[in-house]
Amino acid sequence: MKTILITGATDGIGLETAKMLAKEGHNLFLHGRSQGKLDNVKGALEAQFPKSSITVLQADLSLFDDVKKLAVELKANTDRLDILINNAGVFSIENPITAAGLDARFMVNTIAPYMLTLSLVDVMDEHSRVINVSSAAQAPVNFAALRGETQLSDGAAYAQSKLGITMWTAYLGEKYQLNGPKMVSVNPKSLLGSKMVKDAYGIAGGDLKEGAKIFIEAALSERFANVAGDYFDNDHNTFASPHPFASYATNRQALISELEAIISAN
Numbered sequence: 725m726k727t728i729l730i731t732g733a734t735d736g737i738g739l740e741t742a743k744m745l746a747k748e749g750h751n752l753f754l755h756g757r758s759q760g761k762l763d764n765v766k767g768a769l770e771a772q773f774p775k776s777s778i779t780v781l782q783a784d785l786s787l788f789d790d791v792k793k794l795a796v797e798l799k800a801n802t803d804r805l806d807i808l809i810n811n812a813g814v815f816s817i818e819n820p821i822t823a824a825g826l827d828a829r830f831m832v833n834t835i836a837p838y839m840l841t842l843s844l845v846d847v848m849d850e851h852s853r854v855i856n857v858s859s860a861a862q863a864p865v866n867f868a869a870l871r872g873e874t875q876l877s878d879g880a881a882y883a884q885s886k887l888g889i890t891m892w893t894a895y896l897g898e899k900y901q902l903n904g905p906k907m908v909s910v911n912p913k914s915l916l917g918s919k920m921v922k923d924a925y926g927i928a929g930g931d932l933k934e935g936a937k938i939f940i941e942a943a944l945s946e947r948f949a950n951v952a953g954d955y956f957d958n959d960h961n962t963f964a965s966p967h968p969f970a971s972y973a974t975n976r977q978a979l980i981s982e983l984e985a986i987i988s989a990n
């Protein structure tokens with residue numbers, strides 16, 4: 725039995741992953757931004773899987789204080805985390821500018837999971853794993869846009885934020901390779917039928933279970949036991965190279981410097 729935190733567990737692939745893990749009887753911490761949706765998910769899972777252990781944690785990951793609160797509340801409930809699945813994400817959003825003046829895609833998809841991972845490293849060890857949710861949509865990060873100095877289209881902000889999480893996964897995955905959690909970024913498969921995909925592309929999309937299954941494989945299987953910041957592309961069921969922009973150490977280092985500057989200013 726593993727202790728697992730899934731962010732964005734109130735809908736889509738995250739919810740599907742929570743259902744499968746609850747069935748297996750893991751100690752689950754489910755995060756969401758809506759307390760109402762969290763209460764419904766907890767009620768439904770406990771009714772279906774009476775032996776499951778489910779704690780819900782509310783935080784709006786577009787807000788710095790909420791990201792910090794999430795880490796504090798998790799640690800108040802457990803002194804050890806086996807698996808962190810940084811799944812929460814946004815694509816299109818009515819007002820994409822956060823209270824801190826940042827693009828919500830960068831905040832929710834890139835910055836918040838970076839902060840959360842670093843805040844939780846001290847309750848993880850070399851047997852723990854961090855699964856960061858990437859995408860086939862990847863584009864070089866415009867650092868001015870990351871800082872909130874210029875605005876991007878939904879598609880550009882999303883693709884850049886997803887290369888961002890893929891790049892810091894590579895950086896932290898290498899850093900913690902020997903004495904910290906194993907980290908991997910995963911494209912769960914393109915166009916799976918979540919509300920994000922329905923809103924963004926107006927299509928029904930594929931079976932969410934395909935995404936959930938690869939997250940669980942990444943969390944528990946031998947195939948992912950020795951990752952060090954690698955990228956896994958579930959469109960092709962293989963480890964792969966992300967967008968070439970990520971392959972330059974100078975770009976990865978520049979991204980980390982930008983993230984650290986943004987976080988210390990907030």
Ligand SMILES: NC(=O)c1ccc[n+]([C@@H]2O[C@H](COP(=O)([O-])OP(=O)(O)OC[C@H]3O[C@@H](n4cnc5c(N)ncnc54)[C@H](OP(=O)(O)O)[C@@H]3O)[C@@H](O)[C@H]2O)c1
Pocket residue numbers: 731732733734735736737738756757758761783784785786811812813814832857858859860911912913914915916917918919920921
């Ligand atoms: N579906 C695909 O084909 C696909 C492909 C590649 C990558 N992905 C990635 O997979 C992950 C899951 O997406 P999905 O497709 O399952 O979409 P989804 O159904 O929209 O789920 C997104 C989850 O993130 C949560 N979330 C959104 N904004 C948040 C915020 N500000 N604070 C906290 N939580 C927030 C949502 O909460 P609510 O329930 O309150 O909305 C929901 O639980 C995302 O990272 C996405 O980028 C999806």
